[in-house]
Amino acid sequence: MVKSIVQTQNAFFASQRTRDSHFRKQYLKKLMQEVLKMEDAICDALYADFKKPKFEALATETQLLLAELKHAIKHISIWSRPNPVDFSWTNFPSKDWIQPEPYGKVLIISPWNYPFMLAMAPLVGAIAAGNTVVLKPSELSPNTSKIIAKIITAVFPPEYVAVVEGGVEVSQALLAEKWEYIFFTGSTHVGKIIYQSAAENLTPVTLELGGKNPCIVDETASINLAAKRIAWGKFINAGQTCLAPDYILVHQSVKGKLVEQLKKNIVKFYGEDVQSSTDFARMATEKHYEELKQSLEGEDLLFGGTCSDADLYISPTLVNEPQIQSGLMEGEIFGPILPIVSYSTQEDLDRYILHYPESLALYVFSKNRKFQKEIMGRYRFGGGAINDTVIHISNKNLPFGGVGHSGMGGYHGKHSFDLFSHQKSVVKRANWLDVPMRYAPYNIPIRWVKRIRHLF
Ligand code: NAD
Numbered sequence: 343m344v345k346s347i348v349q350t351q352n353a354f355f356a357s358q359r360t361r362d363s364h365f366r367k368q369y370l371k372k373l374m375q376e377v378l379k380m381e382d383a384i385c386d387a388l389y390a391d392f393k394k395p396k397f398e399a400l401a402t403e404t405q406l407l408l409a410e411l412k413h414a415i416k417h418i419s420i421w422s423r424p425n426p427v428d429f430s431w432t433n434f435p436s437k438d439w440i441q442p443e444p445y446g447k448v449l450i451i452s453p454w455n456y457p458f459m460l461a462m463a464p465l466v467g468a469i470a471a472g473n474t475v476v477l478k479p480s481e482l483s484p485n486t487s488k489i490i491a492k493i494i495t496a497v498f499p500p501e502y503v504a505v506v507e508g509g510v511e512v513s514q515a516l517l518a519e520k521w522e523y524i525f526f527t528g529s530t531h532v533g534k535i536i537y538q539s540a541a542e543n544l545t546p547v548t549l550e551l552g553g554k555n556p557c558i559v560d561e562t563a564s565i566n567l568a569a570k571r572i573a574w575g576k577f578i579n580a581g582q583t584c585l586a587p588d589y590i591l592v593h594q595s596v597k598g599k600l601v602e603q604l605k606k607n608i609v610k611f612y613g614e615d616v617q618s619s620t621d622f623a624r625m626a627t628e629k630h631y632e633e634l635k636q637s638l639e640g641e642d643l644l645f646g647g648t649c650s651d652a653d654l655y656i657s658p659t660l661v662n663e664p665q666i667q668s669g670l671m672e673g674e675i676f677g678p679i680l681p682i683v684s685y686s687t688q689e690d691l692d693r694y695i696l697h698y699p700e701s702l703a704l705y706v707f708s709k710n711r712k713f714q715k716e717i718m719g720r721y722r723f724g725g726g727a728i729n730d731t732v733i734h735i736s737n738k739n740l741p742f743g744g745v746g747h748s749g750m751g752g753y754h755g756k757h758s759f760d761l762f763s764h765q766k767s768v769v770k771r772a773n774w775l776d777v778p779m780r781y782a783p784y785n786i787p788i789r790w791v792k793r794i795r796h797l798f
Contacts, residue, residue: 344512347504348519351447351474352499358381360444360472363422368413372497374411376401377404377462380493383460387485391457392626392654398578399712403459406736410463411739413755414470419758421470424768431590431797435772442474442763445546446522449645451513451536453528454626455582455676457483460550461490462527465503467758473523474502478516482627521545523762530699530747548751549762550584551744552674553701553724557587557731558691558717561595568729569603572680572707573611575731577658580623581678585703585732588675601660601682607646616657617650625654625677634677637670644682660781661753666697695721705731724748 349737359365377384383405388403418592424439448468452461468475477494479487491505498504507510517524517539527550540547559568576586592600612619625631631654636677638647638659646659661681664670670681685691695704704726706717713727724744725734735742741752753761779786 344506344515344519347476347500347506348447350501351476351504351782354499355446355474360474360502363418363472366422366469366472366744367418369498369502370411370415370466372468374408374415374467376493376497377411379409380489384486384489387489388458388483390485391454391483392580392581392582395621395623396455397621398543398623399458402579403456404702406459407462407466409756410466410738410754410758411656414466414759417756418470418759422472429769432794433769433771434777435775437770439767439768439770441768442471442759443766445762445764446473448473448475448523448525448762449516449519449521450475450477450525451516451528452477452479454480454482454486455579455584457486458490460527461486464527464548464753464758467753468523468525468762469503473762475504476516477503477505478513479505479507481512483506488489490599502744521745523547525751525753525762526550533749548743548753549749550742550751551702551747551749552676553703553744553748554588554671554674555585555701555703555723556695556721557590557705558707559590559592559596560601560706560708560710560713561593562709562713563598564597564709564729565596566603568707569600569718570607571730572705573604573607573658575705575733576609576680577611577622577678578732580625580656581658582623582626582676583732585735587680587703587705587731588701589671589681589683591683591685591691594686597682597684599767601644604660604680604682608645612658616646617648617653617655622658625656628654631656634675634679637675638679639669641668641670647677666694691717700724700744700748702744702748703727703732703734722746724752 384404385396385399388399424441426439429436429438450464457480461477465475478489487507491507494503494505520543524540524545524547530551533549533551572587612622616622633751634656635649641664642662644660644662648657656678659679663683665679700722702724704723706714707729708714722745727734734740738755740753742759743749743752751761
């Protein structure tokens with residue numbers, strides 16, 4: 343099946359039909375209509391997968407995607423045009439331009455935690471740029487995977503865009519084929535496998551991976567607001583967010599106040615009995631739930647820590663000063679567990695943050711501008727926010743992506759179009775002048791050649 347899809351997509355791409363930006367635009371419009379039509383069904387699928395609250399499903403999955411679609415539809419004609427650049431005097435007379443070109447067949451592999459948006463948002467960029475796509479959604483969110491397949495089948499012929507559902511074996515079968523671009527969102531561990539596999543054919547990749555995102559709160563921060571914004575960013579999607587603050591580094595002088603405010607906000611958001619709240623999601627798989635539950639063993643809990651095996655439920659949990667070597671602090675925490683670590687000096691911050699590879703995000707809460715600037719410049723991370731969490735993902739003008747261990751490449755808005763386009767450089771020479779200097783025999787004085795750099 344995979345082989346036949348690959349063959350038909352090769353033929354379809356070779357037919358040149360996707361080079362027409364109007365053609366792409368029509369399909370993006372159709373996709374937008376279909377998503378709008380299916381919005382409630384998408385929310386139902388997300389609820390069936392891990393009890394994702396409807397508000398969160400709309401705000402963080404469908405509406406973000408619709409905004410991407412609208413932006414791409416509006417700008418696709420302009421983005422697709424050749425972009426003229428200054429000529430070089432060495433080539434005079436000439437016209438020079440950069441022509442954005444589709445790569446060909448794109449493979450998109452996506453995760454389960456924002457299973458709709460993280461599958462569909464890269465697709466918008468890949469289609470806008472004129473590629474064909476094979477999309478493999480996560481097998482761990484089967485209801486969303488099905489609805490994605492239904493939407494794509496209703497909009498696109500499979501030689502243009504196809505969904506291949508399934509798990510690791512399916513992913514491996516897809517990776518065995520030759521692609522012109524691979525876009526992967528998922529864990530760093532699997533990201534390495536994807537990168538190795540892509541290297542076989544020198545296929546360019548985007549890797550959207552995870553990491554341990556620090557969240558620093560200094561003694562000047564507006565603590566009440568910081569607590570509210572941290573609790574929101576951490577517990578939305580029940581902490582299963584690649585951009586969620588992973589752990590808090592709080593100045594020891596304000597730790598008590600921050601903890602009190604965090605507790606207060608959790609209760610305000612979800613009530614005293616979080617399990618009965620319709621606004622709090624569940625862990626997506628039993629394995630994932632068990633790992634998180636185990637990571638709490640032996641820890642000093644400041645709040646929460648309630649787990650329900652029947653429901654794969656873990657309550658919003660605050661952990662007091664876990665050891666950096668503990669199971670909890672070993673890797674990314676992909677759930678509603680928030681460690682709180684106090685610091686006193688910049689050296690304390692360095693020791694903690696530099697212990698881990700580059701994170702996808704970093705947050706700092708402070709009113710001290712010098713400190714804000716220092717923190718934003720000092721560490722390597724994909725992107726971040728000052729005095730808030732997670733929200734930088736919602737600005738389509740900001741490329742979204744990681745660095746080092748948290749990934750490579752950034753997308754959203756025009757950045758998506760550029761990511762899925764090869765920037766082809768073209769020089770068009772005029773014939774009325776042909777300076778003989780470059781041709782052998784080289785009779786030109788060497789001292790002249792040494793000055794040639796002024797012409798480039
Ligand atoms: P995962 O890496 O386990 O799986 C992602 C995809 O890869 C799935 O479609 C899966 O079927 C496939 N896959 C799994 N094992 C494979 C293998 N051996 N060979 C080929 N394909 C394989 O990730 P996940 O558990 O679905 O998602 C959670 C991770 O994703 C977290 O680490 C999180 O930080 C990260 N993430 C990153 C972003 C981002 O935008 N940077 C967004 C969401 C999630």
